[in-house]
Amino acid sequence: MMKRRSTRVFRDDEIAEPVIEKLIDVAVQAPSGGNIQPLSIILVQSKEGREKLAQLSGDQPWVRRAPLSMIFCLDFYRLKAWAKLCETEFQGEKAINHFLIAYADLMVAAQNVVILAESLGLGSVYIGSILNEIDELRAYFEIPQYVLPLMVLCLGYPKSTPETMPKLKREVVLHRERYRIPSVEEIRKAFDEKYGPIDENVDRYLQKSFVEALEAERLEAPQYLERVKKEMKRLEIRNNAQFLFKVRYPTKVMVRLNQRLAKAFQRAGFEIF
Numbered sequence: 001m002m003k004r005r006s007t008r009v010f011r012d013d014e015i016a017e018p019v020i021e022k023l024i025d026v027a028v029q030a031p032s033g034g035n036i037q038p039l040s041i042i043l044v045q046s047k048e049g050r051e052k053l054a055q056l057s058g059d060q061p062w063v064r065r066a067p068l069s070m071i072f073c074l075d076f077y078r079l080k081a082w083a084k085l086c087e088t089e090f091q092g093e094k095a096i097n098h099f100l101i102a103y104a105d106l107m108v109a110a111q112n113v114v115i116l117a118e119s120l121g122l123g124s125v126y127i128g129s130i131l132n133e134i135d136e137l138r139a140y141f142e143i144p145q146y147v148l149p150l151m152v153l154c155l156g157y158p159k160s161t162p163e164t165m166p167k168l169k170r171e172v173v174l175h176r177e178r179y180r181i182p183s184v185e186e187i188r189k190a191f192d193e194k195y196g197p198i199d200e201n202v203d204r205y206l207q208k209s210f211v212e213a214l215e216a217e218r219l220e221a222p223q224y225l226e227r228v229k230k231e232m233k234r235l236e237i238r239n240n241a242q243f244l245f246k247v248r249y250p251t252k253v254m255v256r257l258n259q260r261l262a263k264a265f266q267r268a269g270f271e272i273f
């Protein structure tokens with residue numbers, strides 16, 4: 001688990017069916033709140049499906065190249081139908097509590113797949129950006145009401161060893177017995193140590209701090225990197241936080257996405273916003 005890194009450059013080799021079955025089995029076996037298992041997984045292996053998934057994830061080149069992707073869906077359709085059959089009612093689509101627990105279920109199951117995949121020599125990467133395209137995903141993959149595609153996991157045999165991403169030090173994350181509010185200086189130090197200073201040379205900086213840049217180059221997808229560089233220049237990015245919250249996840253855009261998400265949820269029959 002300490003060696004695991006997100007893999008974005010995959011070999012073309014298929015993943016054998018017995019291996020896929022094992023990966024699904026550990027997802028099904030994962031802990032589940034109340035053991036109600038509100039999870040469905042759609043496997044995507046076809047060229048056409050992979051292309052569509054790549055488009056709907058902001059054109060991330062590795063999604064197109066991964067031989068296998070799993071769409072993790074929060075599935076209340078099955079539970080609602082079962083409850084009805086049993087002459088009762090399940091209204092998870094209206095209950096934030098059910099939603100949060102189900103989302104936790106989803107991620108616990110997905111992480112089981114990540115860990116087993118790693119131990120079998122496979123690499124994986126989560127694709128969270130599909131949240132921007134829930135309507136389109138539901139339409140293309142014929143996902144019914146009360147089912148939300150919320151996470152994608154791309155899998156394949158790694159072609160190269162990805163860079164190790166910097167992480168916060170243990171002491172930064174750890175609180176003992178009570179939460180201890182860090183000082184401004186401690187916060188500055190924590191992130192300086194994580195990222196190091198931003199470099200004058202944008203190329204060198206990206207190679208070091210934005211592993212996707214290196215991987216896009218390996219996949220000969222220069223347009224991906226060009227987009228990022230142009231934005232960095234336009235916004236005169238001077239440090240890592242600015243890079244994260246102005247370029248990658250611009251605060252205003254993220255807040256505006258609420259509306260889009262709320263509508264997609266409503267169209268899927270969810271009324272939790």
Ligand SMILES: Cc1cc2nc3c(=O)[nH]c(=O)nc-3n(C[C@H](O)[C@H](O)[C@H](O)COP(=O)(O)O)c2cc1C
Nearest residue numbers: 004005006008060125126127128129130164165212
């Ligand atoms: C919830 C979640 C969403 C993610 N979404 C994406 C994504 O859309 N595209 C991508 O290339 N990586 C994505 N990642 C992978 C992260 O970029 C990666 O975990 C992070 O850079 C740390 O690198 P490491 O996994 O190699 O430690 C996601 C990871 C998580 C946990």
